[in-house]
Amino acid sequence: MENRKVVIAGGGVLGTQIGLICAYHGFDTTFWLRSESSIGRTTPKIERYSALMLEDLAKAKALIGNPIGGMLYPRGLIRSWQGITAEAIDALIEEGKKNFAEKVHIELDLAKALSGAYIVIESMTEEPKAKIGMYNAMRDLLDENTILCTNSSTLLPSMFAEYTGRPEKYCALHFANTIWKNNTGEVMGHPGTDPAIYQKVVEFAAAIGMVPLQLHKEQPGYILNSMLVPFLSAAQALWANGVADPETIDLTWRLATSAPAGPFQILDIVGLETAYNINQMKPAAQQEGTLENRMGKLLKEKIDRGETGVNAGKGFYDYTKK
Ligand SMILES: NC(=O)c1ccc[n+]([C@@H]2O[C@H](COP(=O)([O-])OP(=O)(O)OC[C@H]3O[C@@H](n4cnc5c(N)ncnc54)[C@H](O)[C@@H]3O)[C@@H](O)[C@H]2O)c1
Numbered sequence: 001m002e003n004r005k006v007v008i009a010g011g012g013v014l015g016t017q018i019g020l021i022c023a024y025h026g027f028d029t030t031f032w033l034r035s036e037s038s039i040g041r042t043t044p045k046i047e048r049y050s051a052l053m054l055e056d057l058a059k060a061k062a063l064i065g066n067p068i069g070g071m072l073y074p075r076g077l078i079r080s081w082q083g084i085t086a087e088a089i090d091a092l093i094e095e096g097k098k099n100f101a102e103k104v105h106i107e108l109d110l111a112k113a114l115s116g117a118y119i120v121i122e123s124m125t126e127e128p129k130a131k132i133g134m135y136n137a138m139r140d141l142l143d144e145n146t147i148l149c150t151n152s153s154t155l156l157p158s159m160f161a162e163y164t165g166r167p168e169k170y171c172a173l174h175f176a177n178t179i180w181k182n183n184t185g186e187v188m189g190h191p192g193t194d195p196a197i198y199q200k201v202v203e204f205a206a207a208i209g210m211v212p213l214q215l216h217k218e219q220p221g222y223i224l225n226s227m228l229v230p231f232l233s234a235a236q237a238l239w240a241n242g243v244a245d246p247e248t249i250d251l252t253w254r255l256a257t258s259a260p261a262g263p264f265q266i267l268d269i270v271g272l273e274t275a276y277n278i279n280q281m282k283p284a285a286q287q288e289g290t291l292e293n294r295m296g297k298l299l300k301e302k303i304d305r306g307e308t309g310v311n312a313g314k315g316f317y318d319y320t321k322k
Contacts (some may be wrong), residue, residue, distance in 0.1 A: 003208065004028050007113050007120040011042030011106075013122035014151055015180040021076055023103040024096050024180075027164030030105045031111035031283055039106055045115045050100045053077060055182045057093050061086045071260075076183035076209040120202055121173060123151040131155070132163050138167030147197055147204075149173040153225065157187045157219050158190035168194040174222050175199055177211070179315050186222040228266075229278060233295075235263030238273070240295040246316045268315035272299055272308045 006027045007311055008019040015031065023029040031046075033039055044135050056074040069115030070081045078084060078092065107113035114120060120142065131152070142148065148170045161167035171189040174180040184203030189198045205212040213223060218232060221229060233248050245253075249261025276299040279285055285292040302308070302315070309315035 001204065003116065003118045003119060005030070007032055007117045008139070009122045010124035011043070011045065012123065012125070014177065014179075015121075016045040016049050018040060018045065018121055018151065018175055019104065020031060020053060020100065020209075021179050022208050023099050024053065024077065024100060026103070026242070028103050028105075030107050030113050032107055032110055035108070038153055039108075042106070046104065047309060052227075054093055054096055057089055057096065060084075061089050074180045075211075076180040079209065091162060108126070110137060114138060114141045114143070116143060117146045119147045119149060119201075121149045121151060122130060126152060126154060126161065126166065128155060131160055134165040135160055135165075139163070141167065145169075145221050146255060147200060147254060149201060151175055153222075154220065156186065156190065157193070158218060161190050161192055161293060167192040170196050171198055171201055172222075173205060176224070179210075183210045186213045186215060186224065188215040188218060190218055190221060196262070206243055232263050232270075232275065233279075234268055236267075236295045237291055238301075239264075239293060240298055244264075264316040268309040268317055268319075270309070271311065272303050272315055275299055 004027045006019070006022045007030045008015045009032050011019075011031045011033050013042075017030045018226055019031050031042060033042055048124075055073070057077055060069075060073045060078060062084060063073055064084060068074070068143040073081050075083075077096070078089070120138070122131065122134060122267045131150070137149075142165070146166075146169070148164055148166060150160065150170075150172050151174055152172060153174065157170060161170050164170045167190070171187065171193045173177040174184075174188065176184045185208075187198065187201050189195075202212040202214060215222060220228060227259060235246075235253075238244055238249055239246055246264035250264050252258055261269075277295050277298060279292060279299060282292045284290040285296045287293055305314075306312055307314045310319055313320045
């Protein structure tokens with residue numbers, strides 16, 4: 001890798017996690033934020049997520065020797081579980097602390113932030129207009145060789161390539177929430193992405209502890225959500241049609257496939273608001289009496305009661321019970 005400067009545009013939930021994982025793996029990381037008030041919102045996230053990462057590393061010590069430890073350790077933070085020791089994890093914690101303290105920078109001046117970057121990862125609000133505005137502002141400030149990636153979940157890179165001023169150096173690198181545990185790095189180019197650049201993004205993803213997952217063509221929802229969204233919808237349809245309750249649907253899935261979690265346990269992790277927003281995007285959700293409309297109403301009732309998932313302590317399951 002020619003240089004190790006990474007720039008993250010957007011200090012939200014995912015932008016913060018991406019920047020921190022880059023810093024943890026030794027990359028000099030700059031968050032570009034648009035205002036002083038953005039700093040006030042992003043700094044607590046940086047503190048929270050860096051503490052969570054270090055806590056999960058410390059907890060991993062208790063997994064050594066556990067037969068399923070190899071399934072539960074934070075894969076984005078520990079490169080190899082084979083033969084890991086508590087001392088090695090302690091050393092990672094110390095190095096992580098040092099890197100978080102020394103390699104994380106915040107910059108409001110876009111030109112200064114972008115100067116000399118190896119790669120810029122755009123992780124801004126999922127709104128085409130905001131992203132286009134960002135690309136227009138960046139295009140004349142980027143160094144010639146800088147690679148530009150988007151973390152967009154639902155928008156395709158071909159929608160934005162022309163605005164970047166460097167379509168051949170632009171592609172998607174898509175992360176999952178709780179990046180340090182769920183270390184997928186879906187790499188997806190558009191028809192104009194240079195294959196050599198695509199390969200560099202694959203290498204970069206591996207260098208920051210992700211498992212690069214290569215898509216050969218554009219696909220809305222990438223690989224993961226192309227499978228996950230229909231799966232979760234099918235489970236919600238069984239529930240909304242009164243076929244079975246969430247616990248039974250989950251139990252069926254776990255028993256029959258040996259999967260550790262059923263669809264409603266996954267929905268609790270994803271968050272019911274996200275599930276509701278995805279459901280409401282279907283035109284049938286707006287028509288009274290349809291299955292999608294019933295699914296939306298059931299989710300909304302739970303959201304209105306504050307039962308939005310694991311983060312709220314209650315969703316389809318109660319997480320406050322010991
Ligand atoms: N949340 C997830 O689970 C998840 C997972 C994978 C990918 N993503 C993708 O990551 C991106 C960001 O999502 P998020 O969940 O972090 O969102 P978020 O709402 O937490 O953060 C969005 C960030 O963009 C900034 N922003 C908005 N408009 C801006 C503008 N005009 N100029 C500069 N900054 C601006 C906001 O200040 C905020 O820091 C989206 O493209 C989303 O699809 C999200």
